[in-house]
Amino acid sequence: MKILFIGARLFDDVDFYLKENNIESVLTESNPNSPNLDCADFKFIVPRGMDAPLKIAKEKSVKGIIPLIGIDDPLMDVAIAKQKVEKDLNIPFIASNTFSISITSDKIKTKEFFNEFCIDTAKFQVISSEPDKLINIDNSNISNISSFDNIDFEYPVVLKQRSGQGGRDIFIAENSSEANDYMNYHDEVLCEEFIEGSEISIEVLGFKGEYLPLVPVYKGETTFEGIHPLNKVRSAPAEIEGLNNEMVRNIAYNIAKSLKSEGTIDIDFIFSKKDKKLYALEVNSRPSGTRYLTAAASGIHPLTKLIDMVQGNFDIKTVENEIKDYFALEIPIMNYSGPKKEDPQKKFTKNSWVVHGPKNYERITISGESKEKTLELARYLLGNKLDDFNLDKS
CATH class of the missing domain: 3.30.470.20 (ATP-grasp fold, B domain)
Structure with a gap:
């Protein structure tokens, strides 16, 4: 069997298993300096995006595709590619679908998802300088205010952006002054209760x-x-x-x-x-x-x-x-x-x-x-x- 893997950085996590099971690996990666490139049976340096990996998957007649992508930004492109591959090539593409990614890649939509399915989550409000531009958000959680002086829960609060990982753009504000300073750099903020x-x-x-x-x-x-x-x-x-x-x-x-x-x-x-x-x-x-x-x-x-x-x-x-x-x-x-x-x-x-x-x-x-x-x-x-x-x- 031959499997295509998209992304080299995590490939050494599966390399031992492939060798134990005599599975041929085809690896695509956009970074020529990425680690683990030499572990695969076949490697290809390709442009960013899904077009080149899908073309190689077809040329190499692989029996399935596994993205080993550890960052959030490309995940919707991966989900769209999954739809195309499973329809056109009729082979498994192991990744979450567009419905799942549309929710999990957006922290505000994730919070709304938790509320919809009655899953306990920290209290939150969305603070925006232009709330009319917000889409797919329960209006009860939108506060059209210019400062954090009147939020519905006590400080400290956790401030986040819709997207991001690894702690990027996350700040814990202990008072309204610190929160308003954060708002100076962002038009929209997910303000969340801090839970100890x-x-x-x-x-x-x-x-x-x-x-x-x-x-x-x-x-x-x-x-x-x-x-x-x-x-x-x-x-x-x-x-x-x-x-x-x-x-x-x-x-x-x-x-x-x-x-x-x-x-x-x-x-x-x-x-x-x-x-x-x-x-x-x-x-x-x-x-x-x-x-x-x-x-x-x-x-x-x-x-x-x-x-x-x-x-x-x-x-x-x-x-x-x-x-x-x-x-x-x-x-x-x-x-x-x-x-x-x-x-x-x-x-x-x-x-x-x-x-x-x-x-x-x-x-x-x-x-x-x-x-x-x-x-x-x-x-x-x-x-x-x-x-x-x-x-x-x-």
Whole structure:
């Protein structure tokens, strides 16, 4: 079998699985300096967009297409390409559809989606200098005001733009003066109640109308500094007092089903410290930044399951029965200098680890049969450096 992959940056996450299953890979990438280009059987440097990859897919007679795109901007183009490929070439294209992307790529529409399906989400208002230009927004959430002095909830508040990822354009304002300063640089603002609590993510696999939530991942506590989760110690499954992980999975299932998502999506929540409620924040319809923790804690590598979908070997019940009950830690380490792996670099086996991320920003994800085993392995791998993270106290 021959599969086309769009995007090289994440390709090493699936390369070991392709080789194990004797699957030929065709890789397209717009950046000639991207990592992992030499891993594929066939590689093509192409212009940005979907035209060239689809042309190559036809020329190479591939049996399916998997976009490995970790950023939001191209996702609607990918969804449109999915429609075309599945209609014209009659091969699977594993990605979410235009309906799903139209909601998840717009933070305001995502909030409206949560409200429509009665999913708890942080209180919000849309503040705009030109509210008449806003479309597809419930008017009850539009405030035609020139300042933040009269918002309907207390400070601090979280200020966001419709689109963006990785904390881009997100600001926590502790008073109206700070909020109005933010408004000086933006015509429209999503103003959201700040919830003090625990940040959680969960990945959901979806294929042919069936959905499987994997393991809730704990990403640390909310802070006024807005520290990105990649710079925190993270763990899975989430161990938070008062939080029922099966409830998280059930809500994630309902969100994915209502969105009619396909492939892999990632849903972000906050579990409130004050009222012990779970609030949905946003949905990312692309490979998740928690995928290593998901794999380490559950034994399920989300991106390799996309390959199973293309091959027709994906069955929800089978995958659910394969889920392990391991404990995983992910630690930001800058540059790893510990023991080397004998197994493939991006594959988890029993009581193992994976180092990932760019040089000077590396992270290590450790998988153990129990929390004690994971901490023991972390001490072996990191030595005295582990003391900086106070993990032995957890």
